[in-house]
Amino acid sequence: PRPQPKGSRPPIRHFQLNNVTTTGDPIGNEERVLILTPMVKFYQEYWDNLLKLSYPHELIELGFILPKDRNGAIALKKLDAAVKKVQSGPKKNRFKGVTIMRQDFDSTVSQVEKERHALKAQTERRAAMARARNSLLFTTIGTETAWVLWLDADMVETPHSLIQDLASHNRPVIVPNCFQRYKENGVDAIRPYDYNSWAESDIALDMAKKMGPDDVIYEGYTDMPTYRPLMAMIYKENPGTDIHEEMELDGVGGTALLVKADVHRDGAMFPPFSFYHLIETEGFAKMAKRLQYKLYGLPNYLVYHYNE
Amino acid sequence: PRPQPKGSRPPIRHFQLNNVTTTGDPIGNEERVLILTPMVKFYQEYWDNLLKLSYPHELIELGFILPKDRNGAIALKKLDAAVKKVQSGPKKNRFKGVTIMRQDFDSTVSQVEKERHALKAQTERRAAMARARNSLLFTTIGTETAWVLWLDADMVETPHSLIQDLASHNRPVIVPNCFQRYKENGVDAIRPYDYNSWAESDIALDMAKKMGPDDVIYEGYTDMPTYRPLMAMIYKENPGTDIHEEMELDGVGGTALLVKADVHRDGAMFPPFSFYHLIETEGFAKMAKRLQYKLYGLPNYLVYHYNE
Ligand SMILES: Nc1nc2c(ncn2[C@@H]2O[C@H](COP(=O)(O)OP(=O)(O)O)[C@@H](O)[C@H]2O)c(=O)[nH]1
Ligand SMILES: Nc1nc2c(ncn2[C@@H]2O[C@H](COP(=O)(O)OP(=O)(O)O)[C@@H](O)[C@H]2O)c(=O)[nH]1
Ligand SMILES: [Mn+2]
Ligand SMILES: [Mn+2]
Structure with a gap:
């Protein structure tokens, strides 16, 4: 961008999309990252983990809905309290900017764990989530945003180098593997959490063909087996050690998800309706594919969801 | 929004989507309008018409790509020269803000009039247009945007009260009727220009069923008759005098198009791919419908496209 006049809303902003790079070396190229979080509940663990991200905070903007x-x-x-504290604390911890939005539509669906996952409540719930994500995205993505990191409010543990690690692959869309810590007979253990990152299967494509136009396929329900290779199960059954091993995906989850901003700018959003029988982050994956982008997952790169 | 700290990028911005109203009385409610224009060529007539819009300029932001x-x-x-002139001229003419973007992707398709309209070039051309619109939209829509007015760079004549007139209907999406002035044997005449505003027909729906997934239906080509009621033809065949007469639409053109910002925020964008066999502004219409919004046209409210 050219030099701009002073003032909180400059009258003329010039901007070349070319000048915003998204590369495998985002710090070297001073690439701006927008971290977007839809939030129903504030988890201190999420916040502590966010603050520890080693990507330079002056290149990070935060957006919440x-x-x-x-x-x-x-x-x-x-x-609010947490944001005020960090933004008035030591300079090196401060983020470039923070936007906090309140929705204007209700999330009518109950948040009780069991109900939340009942198959029939899924479409309504996922559509509400998609609308929240779209509002947040449309409102916060700016002229200088190079990358968008989607990070759910209940993601409590990631490597501190999360952004650099994911960006180093230089892929349009990349997703780590979302697990959950728990105790098994008093012993620490981990288990798969997010089943939304998968590769397509012929069986699921056949199921889709027989469905009504508004029907949606969901992962992780025994009454709707898709036999899709799920990234979560791939690690569970055959844990690897190379954290940078890639697999190509057709569906992605949004618990942690790095997207080149241009993928969104081209139009890839989170469909709040059945899009090729997919919705929300999985529908986003299909939309990105329709826009000729490829999506990748890192089966051996684990990030952790809160255990309620 | 709450009071904000000074500086060109406030560290914390708070924002309630509820507080942004979109009503039939947008001036009374000080509603912000974002006018978005994809521009290949600068027409002085477009600019002069824009400056004459009687909606308060301090409530208008402009975005160009x-x-x-x-x-x-x-x-x-x-x-650039035109913008600098108005923004440094009398205060009451100045717009709230102006963003000018340059694309980072080529518009590979030739702009020669005949070629431009050849059926086979349409998909590529409309997809490029859709990407340009999406980039512009995603980058400029802000927390306070209430309405988005899409206005093509070759729209040379509209009533000065265009925004108020369209907004007074208080519809999620509303489109005037786009005509063109020309000389017939030296006499001033008008003719339909934009065929993209239409109501769905059973014949077009049947055509769609027989098409491949990537095929797109276009209006205005004799080798692909859809028998859709076209808003342009409705006026041509039966011109009415009530400029506020409405008709419900299933497809819309983007030469002049008023959209409540929430429709976009919910996710309605311009698909650069076949979406229910529709693309770009017509695909946008279908997307808005999938999001449960209704679209309206004003057959007797005319706006004029440049005649090349
Ligand atoms: N703004 C907003 N955020 C939501 C809503 N529902 C869930 N979230 C957040 O969206 C993310 C995903 O939701 P969650 O219920 O954890 O999904 P799950 O872990 O896939 O079962 C979390 O960060 C939630 O806090 C909603 O209706 N509005
Ligand atoms: N940024 C950008 N604008 C474009 C491109 N192609 C057309 N436009 C603009 O988009 C609008 C519609 O295009 P136009 O060729 O007039 O379409 P038509 O009138 O429907 O044939 C006009 O304002 C053009 O100046 C493009 O590739 N990039
Ligand atoms: Mn969760
Ligand atoms: Mn035109």
Whole structure:
């Protein structure tokens, strides 16, 4: 961008899309990362992990969207306090900018764990999530955004070099493997959490053909077996050690997900409706593919979801 | 939004989607309008018409996207000069803000009139247009945008009250009727220009069923008759006088098009790929419909396209 006049809303902003690079060396090229988090609940562990990300904070902008209900209000209070603290603390910890949005639509679906996952509640829930993600994305992505890191509010543990590690692959869309820590007979163990990162199967494609136009296929339900290779199960059954091993994907989850901003700018959003019988982050994957982008997963690169 | 710290990039921005209203009385409610224009060529008539819009300029932001080729460079020079002039002129003429973007992808398709409209070149051309619109939209829509007015760079004449007139209908998406002035035997006449605003027909739906997944239906080609009621033809055959008469639409053109920002925020963009056998602004219409929004046209409200 050319030099700009002073003031909080410059009257003329010039901007060359070419000048925003997205490369395998994002720090060297001072590439801006926008971290986007839809948030129902504020987890201190999420925040602590976020603060420890070693990507230069002056290159990171944060964006949050919270529901308009009581849960949103409670989370907002905690988030506000946490943001104020870091933004008025030591310079090197401060982020480039923070946007906090409250939704104008209800998340009508109950958040109780079991209900939340019942198959029939899924479409409504995933559509509400998709709308929240789209509102957040459309409102915060700016002229200088190079990368968008989607990071759910209940992601409590990632390597500190998460952004650099994912970006080093220089892929349009890349997703680590989302697991969960738990205790098995008092012993620390891990298990797969997010089943939305998968490669397509012929069986699922056949199922789709027989469905009505608004029907959606969901992963992880025994009454709807797709036999898709799931990235989570691939690691579970055959854990590898090379964290940079890639696999090509056709569906992605959004718990942690790095996207080149141009993929979104081209139009890839989170469909809040059945798109090729997919919705939300999985629908996003299909949309990115329709735009000729390839998606990759890192089966051996683990990140962890909160265990409620 | 709450009071904000000074500086060109405030560290924390708070924002309630509820507080941005989109109503039938946008001036009374101080609603922000973002006018978005993809521009290959700068027309003085477009600019003069834009400056005459009677919606308060301090509530209007402008966004332009120009191709990276020589045409884009020529248009940019003229646009730049025009923008500088108005933004440093009398306060009441100044717009709230202006963003000018250059594309990072080529518009490979020739712009020669005849070639431009050849059926087989359409998909490539419309996909490039869709990508340009999406980049512009994603990059400029902000937290306070209430309405988005799409206005092509070759729209040379509209009523000065265009924004108020369209907004007064308080519809999610509304489109005036795009005509063209010409001389018939030396006499002033008008003729339909934009065929992309239409209501769906059973014949077109049947055609779609028989098509391959990537095939797209286009309006205005005799070898592909859809028998869709076209808003342009409705006025031509039966011109009415009530400029506020509405008709419900299933496809819309983008030469002049008013959209509530929330429709875009929910995810409605311009698909650069076949979406239900539709693309670009017509695909946008289908996407808005999938998001449960209704679209309307004003057959008797005319706006005029340049005649090349
Ligand atoms: N703004 C907003 N965020 C939500 C909503 N529902 C869930 N979230 C957040 O979106 C992310 C994913 O939701 P979650 O319920 O954890 O999904 P799951 O882990 O896949 O079962 C989390 O960060 C939630 O805090 C919603 O309705 N509005
Ligand atoms: N940025 C950009 N603008 C374009 C491109 N192609 C066309 N436009 C602009 O998009 C609008 C519609 O294109 P136009 O060729 O006039 O379409 P038509 O009138 O429907 O035949 C006009 O404002 C053009 O100046 C492109 O590749 N990039
Ligand atoms: Mn979760
Ligand atoms: Mn035109």
